[in-house]
Amino acid sequence: MINIDLFVLTKIIIVLPLVSSLISGYCSLLYNKIKNIYIDFISLFAVGISCLISLYVFYGFYIDKYKTLEVLLYIWGVTGGVNLEVGILIDKLSSIMIMIVTFVSFMVHIYTMGYMAQDPGYKRFFSYISFFTFAMLVLVLSNNFLQLFFGWEAVGLTSYLLIGFWFNKESAIFANLKAFLVNRVGDLGFIIGIAAILYQFGTLNYLEIFSMTTKNNISNFYTFYIFGYECYITTFICLCLFVGAMGKSAQIPLHVWLPDSMEGPTPISALIHAATMVTAGIFMCVRMSPIFEFSQTALTFVLIIGTLTCVMMGLIGIVQNDIKRIIAYSTLSQLGLMMAAVGVSAYSAAIFHLMTHAFFKALLFLGAGSVIIGVHHEQNINNMGGVGRYMPVTYITMLFATLALIGFPGFSGFFSKDLIIECIKISNMPYINCIYYIIVFSVFITSLYSFRMFFIVFHNTKTKSILYNNVKESSVFILLPLLLLTIPSIISGWVFIMHIINNYFENTIFVLADHNVVSFVKEHYHSRLDFMIHGCFSFISLLSLCGIFVSYYIYIYKPKLPYVLKFKLKYIYIVLVNKYGFDIFNELVLTVLVKKISIICGKILDKYIIDGIFVNGVARSIFYFSNFFRKIQTGYLYTYVSFMIVGLLILVFVMINS
Amino acid sequence: MITLIDCMLFALILFIIGLTGIFFNRKNIITLLMCLELVLLAVNTNFIIFSSLSGNLEGQIFVFFILAVAAVEISTGLAILVMVFRQRKTINIENLNILKG
Numbered sequence: 001m002i003n004i005d006l007f008v009l010t011k012i013i014i015v016l017p018l019v020s021s022l023i024s025g026y027c028s029l030l031y032n033k034i035k036n037i038y039i040d041f042i043s044l045f046a047v048g049i050s051c052l053i054s055l056y057v058f059y060g061f062y063i064d065k066y067k068t069l070e071v072l073l074y075i076w077g078v079t080g081g082v083n084l085e086v087g088i089l090i091d092k093l094s095s096i097m098i099m100i101v102t103f104v105s106f107m108v109h110i111y112t113m114g115y116m117a118q119d120p121g122y123k124r125f126f127s128y129i130s131f132f133t134f135a136m137l138v139l140v141l142s143n144n145f146l147q148l149f150f151g152w153e154a155v156g157l158t159s160y161l162l163i164g165f166w167f168n169k170e171s172a173i174f175a176n177l178k179a180f181l182v183n184r185v186g187d188l189g190f191i192i193g194i195a196a197i198l199y200q201f202g203t204l205n206y207l208e209i210f211s212m213t214t215k216n217n218i219s220n221f222y223t224f225y226i227f228g229y230e231c232y233i234t235t236f237i238c239l240c241l242f243v244g245a246m247g248k249s250a251q252i253p254l255h256v257w258l259p260d261s262m263e264g265p266t267p268i269s270a271l272i273h274a275a276t277m278v279t280a281g282i283f284m285c286v287r288m289s290p291i292f293e294f295s296q297t298a299l300t301f302v303l304i305i306g307t308l309t310c311v312m313m314g315l316i317g318i319v320q321n322d323i324k325r326i327i328a329y330s331t332l333s334q335l336g337l338m339m340a341a342v343g344v345s346a347y348s349a350a351i352f353h354l355m356t357h358a359f360f361k362a363l364l365f366l367g368a369g370s371v372i373i374g375v376h377h378e379q380n381i382n383n384m385g386g387v388g389r390y391m392p393v394t395y396i397t398m399l400f401a402t403l404a405l406i407g408f409p410g411f412s413g414f415f416s417k418d419l420i421i422e423c424i425k426i427s428n429m430p431y432i433n434c435i436y437y438i439i440v441f442s443v444f445i446t447s448l449y450s451f452r453m454f455f456i457v458f459h460n461t462k463t464k465s466i467l468y469n470n471v472k473e474s475s476v477f478i479l480l481p482l483l484l485l486t487i488p489s490i491i492s493g494w495v496f497i498m499h500i501i502n503n504y505f506e507n508t509i510f511v512l513a514d515h516n517v518v519s520f521v522k523e524h525y526h527s528r529l530d531f532m533i534h535g536c537f538s539f540i541s542l543l544s545l546c547g548i549f550v551s552y553y554i555y556i557y558k559p560k561l562p563y564v565l566k567f568k569l570k571y572i573y574i575v576l577v578n579k580y581g582f583d584i585f586n587e588l589v590l591t592v593l594v595k596k597i598s599i600i601c602g603k604i605l606d607k608y609i610i611d612g613i614f615v616n617g618v619a620r621s622i623f624y625f626s627n628f629f630r631k632i633q634t635g636y637l638y639t640y641v642s643f644m645i646v647g648l649l650i651l652v653f654v655m656i657n658s
Numbered sequence: 659m660i661t662l663i664d665c666m667l668f669a670l671i672l673f674i675i676g677l678t679g680i681f682f683n684r685k686n687i688i689t690l691l692m693c694l695e696l697v698l699l700a701v702n703t704n705f706i707i708f709s710s711l712s713g714n715l716e717g718q719i720f721v722f723f724i725l726a727v728a729a730v731e732i733s734t735g736l737a738i739l740v741m742v743f744r745q746r747k748t749i750n751i752e753n754l755n756i757l758k759g
Contacts, residue, residue, distance in 0.1 A: 635755030637690065641680045 006066050009057055010090050013050045013098060014137045017105070020046035021130035028123035036122050040113050043126045047109050047133060051102040058099040061092050062499075068092075068507065070143050070207060082198065089143035089206060093508045096351065097140040097283055100358045101276050103488075105133040107481035108271040111366050114477030115267055115373065125165060129271060132158040136276050140283060144204040145194045148284070152190065152248065155277045156183050162272060163264040172263040179257035186247015186254055193240030200233050210290040210510065218294050234291055238298030241288060242305075249281025249335050252309045256582050258332055262324040266369030269324060274331045274365050275358035282338045282354055286347045290510040293345065300430055303343025307435045309336030311442040312580060317449035319576045322379045323368050326453045330405065331361055333446060337420060340439060344432070345515035346423035352500045353416035356492050360404035360413055363485040367398040370474045370482065371457060381456045388458030390471040395458050397482040402454050404489045406447035406544045409536045415493030417443070418535045419500065422524075423517040443540055447547025455555045497528055665707045673700035687742075687749045691735050698728045 020043045027034050060066040068091035077084040090098075108129060116125055135158060139151025164176035194204070200222055201209045213234070222233040245251070250258040261273050272278070285292060285302065292298060313332035320326045334357050341350035374391050375384055388395040404411040407418060421443070424436050473479070496504075501522045511518070525531045535541055554561045566573050578584060632639075679693030702721045709717025743749050 633758060635758030637751060637754075638681050638684070641677075645677065 006057065006060070006069050006090065007071055007088070009053050010069075010088055010141065013053050013057070013102065014088075014134065014141065016046040016050040017130045017133040017137065021127050021134060024123050024130065025127035028121075028127055032123065034123075036117075039123050039126050043109055043130055044106075044113075047102065047106050047130065050133070050137075051106040054095075054098045054102040057090070058095045061095040066090075066095075072143075076146075082202070082204065084146050085144050085205065086147055087143040087205075088141050090141060091508045092505055093283075093287065093351065094140050096355060098137055100355055101133060101136045101140065104271055104275040104358055104362045104485075105129065105136075107362065107366070107485055108267045111270075111369070111478055111481040112267045114475045115369055116265065117475075117477075119265075121165065125162075125265070125267075128158055128162050128165070129268065132162070132268075132272060132277070136280070139280055143206055145197060145206075146204050149191065149194060152244070152280065152284075153187070155272070155280060156180070156187070156248070159183075159261070159268075159272050159277055162268040163261045165264055165268070169263065171260075175257070175260035175263040179261050182254050182257040183247045186244045188243075189240045190244025190247070193237050193244060196233060196237045196240060200237070206287070213290045213294060215294075232295065235295040235297045238288070238292050238295045239301065241284065241291075242298060242302055245281030245285050245339075246305065247281070248284075249278050249339065250309075250332055251281075251305050251336065251339055252312065253582060255309060255313065255332055256579075256586060259325050259328045259579075262322070262328050266324065266365060266372060269328070270362040270365035270369070273328065274361040278331065278335060279338070279354045279358065282335065282342060282350055285339070285342045286351055286509060289345075289347050292342070293510055293512045293515060299343050299345065301343075303340055303429055303435060304431075306336045306339025306341075306343050307438050309333070310340060311336070311438050311445065314442045314445035314449065316576055316579055318445065318452065319573060320449075321381055323371065323381050323384075323453060323457065324365070324379060326381070326449060327361070327364050327368055330364075330446065330450065333442060334361070334405075337417070337439065337442070340435070341420040341423060344424050344427035344429055344517055345511050346420060346427075346517050347509045347511065348500050348503075348505045348518055349416065349419045349423050351505070351509075352493075352496060353413075353420055355496070356404065356412035356416045356489070359485055359492055360401045360411075360489040363397060363401040363482060363489050364405065366478070366482055366485065367394050367401060370394045370478050371398075373474050373478070374471050376470070381453060384457045384460075386459065386461040387471060391473045393473060393479050393482065397486045398454065398458070400486050401489055402450045404493075405450050406547065407443065407541070408544065409532060409541055410490075410494070412489055412491065412493030414535060414541075415497040415531070418531070418538070418540065419497070419518075419521065421540055422521050426520050427517050428514075440540060440543065444543040444547045447544040448551050451548045451551040452555050455551060459556055460559070494528060497531060501525065501531075662707065662711065666704070669700045669703040669707070672696055672703060676700060684751055687739055687751060687754070690751070691732055691739075694735075695728060695732060698724060 023042050024039045027039060057066065068089075070087065070089045072085055072087045074086055075083050076086050109126070112125060112129065116122055119125065132155060135151050135154030137151075139148060139155060142148045142151060160176050160180045163179055164172050166172050197209065198204060201212055203209060218232075218234065224231055224233070224236075243254075246254045258273060258278065262269055264273075292302075310333050313329050313336060317326050317329035317333065320329060334353070338350045338353050338357070341347070341353065370391065371384070371387055371394060372379055374387060374394070378384065400411070404413040407414040421436075421439060424432065424439055429435075501518060503519065503522075525534065554565070575581075632643075673696075676693045676696035676699075679696065680690060683689050683693065702724055705717040705721050705724070709715065709721075739749060742754070746753065
């Protein structure tokens with residue numbers, strides 16, 4: 001194998017999507033008559049090459065050929081002794097991330113050729129998703145917080161643009177504004193966290209910061225007091241960074257934007273709102289593990305928020321009727337699970353689940369998109385039914401994705417999920433027993449809502465469907481990515497589980513010895529088969545199987561039962577349908593409050609104080625002042641001369657006297 | 659015998675005539691220019707007096723400079739005057755106050 005420089009490869013990976021984005025963006029704006037096929041060719045070529053190189057780089061790290069590489073590309077600016085750098089840090093963690101990002105992105109690029117074929121904004125769409133790929137790569141490959149923040153904002157921007165891709169749709173505009181505003185809240189916390197890091201460490205470079213966070217050092221750090229409680233700066237930093245992660249990774253209570261973001265086209269739901277961007281928060285927390293490890297408070301907070309998100313969002317998934325929203329709530333629930341894994345210091349398990357989840361959730365979304373096209377842009381699952389007979393490929397791939405999602409033994413989700421649950425079980429965080437049972441319950445919920453959707457869409461022939469005619473399998477561009485994504489959805493868990501357990505991220509992720517739950521898990525399992533056999537007979541697998549049967553019983557065997565249940569459990573149903581009132585609260589309280597404050601600021605502070613006193617006040621006082629003194633300027637020469645003479649006399653007197 | 663005081667009084671009188679001319683002349687710009695010239699001549703007279711008294715020629719050399727400057731100034735002034743007359747058909751000072759604040 002030719003030994004090409006890792007640095008060169010990484011640069012190619014980053015630059016290609018940007019070039020593709022610029023070309024298709026240029027064509028979309030100024031040269032729209034160019035045929036779509038050329039844009040396809042350029043984008044697929046760029047992202048495809050990028051994907052291949054990423055796989056190669058990942059493989060290089062996988063077989064330990066490459067070592068961690070940190071390169072400073074250039075110094076963007078120097079301010080107050082702080083270098084604002086642009087650089088690359090590629091190690092095992094970022095290599096796995098670029099593999100996920102470019103692979104899913106490549107699949108989505110292919111899929112888009114089929115899904116968006118009739119859309120007038122075809123080129124614009126390609127430009128956006130290529131740019132998203134670039135931004136995400138910048139995010140995961142950055143070696144300092146500034147660049148991380150740049151990537152963070154850039155993916156947020158593309159998310160905003162893509163949710164509102166169909167800008168004539170009012171709900172899409174509402175949704176993208178909501179996503180943007182909610183992310184602002186998170187980003188505020190994030191940037192405060194970065195500022196605190198700069199204050200404490202004096203640098204923004206990851207490795208320099210991580211070299212400073214050691215057990216001996218940590219006690220010398222800055223502490224401050226809030227209401228008499230001692231507060232460490234590490235806790236403060238972690239909480240602020242986590243607020244950023246909450247915004248991006250849609251944790252309670254900043255999760256409200258993700259379900260609404262389903263207004264965008266389906267390919268971006270798969271790419272951005274399931275596989276990559278929403279996991280950026282988890283990636284960031286994992287990357288910051290050397291800081292998070294030293295703050296028990298922050299970890300506990302992460303754990304609790306993650307667990308709550310996991311179970312509460314899963315429950316909402318049961319009562320949703322929009323096929324994409326069900327998957328969106330499932331994404332939220334799985335993100336919560338990953339956060340909970342971060343909370344118990346099982347960072348590698350979180351990344352593992354992030355990877356498997358990226359594959360099977362992208363597959364689920366793309367499959368849902370295929371169904372939506374098949375049934376002529378109908379998204380309500382109650383209007384579907386028996387689709388499986390007409391779309392066999394979609395049916396099979398969706399089945400695999402759903403099985404992976406619920407953690408059916410042998411599929412990728414099984415390994416990652418089971419690992420996380422094992423880690424939670426043996427962790428020694430506070431309230432861990434309670435959290436363990438909540439997570440286990442959410443496993444049941446996951447299987448319930450996943451198979452509810454699956455059965456209703458693909459099997460249920462009893463409900464009267466208006467869409468039975470003309471349902472046919474989608475085009476090859478849609479089916480190819482489905483099939484390609486099925487492969488990692490099935491095998492990635494099996495391939496990587498032992499590496500994850502055997503400390504694959506040894507030098508990348510830092511875990512304190514007494515937090516290291518993954519290594520505790522290692523003591524119990526010696527091989528994949530061991531892990532699988534244990535997993536098959538644990539009551540977690542039993543619960544997820546139980547979920548399948550329950551949903552089969554409720555939604556297929558006794559189709560009347562859901563209505564009875566809905567009536568019997570009216571109060572729970574109302575709470576769930578209203579999504580615990582987060583949206584209502586936001587709209588009725590927060591929005592109104594913010595609007596009131598804005599009006600006060602705008603009408604009173606801005607208009608009277610800033611404009612009235614400072615801006616116009618200065619002008620007005622100058623006006624009055626000059627109105628008085630302009631009378632001196634008569635325009636007659638003799639007046640000026642007389643002033644001159646008087647001035648001269650005064651000067652003479654002054655000079656004589658001095 | 660002409661004393662120093664007499665000479666200086668002469669210069670002072672010239673100066674004051676010039677100034678009052680500028681002051682109280684409300685009609686004619688040409689008169690104004692002449693008065694200006696008068697003020698400069700008063701200064702010249704002073705230069706000559708002190709130069710001849712102290713036996714130093716520098717003062718008298720300076721007078722030539724001032725005369726040259728005055729000539730340039732008056733020619734510029736007259737040129738402006740001609741332009742003003744062409745524009746406004748008058749050289750009455752009372753009417754030349756468009757710089758009024």
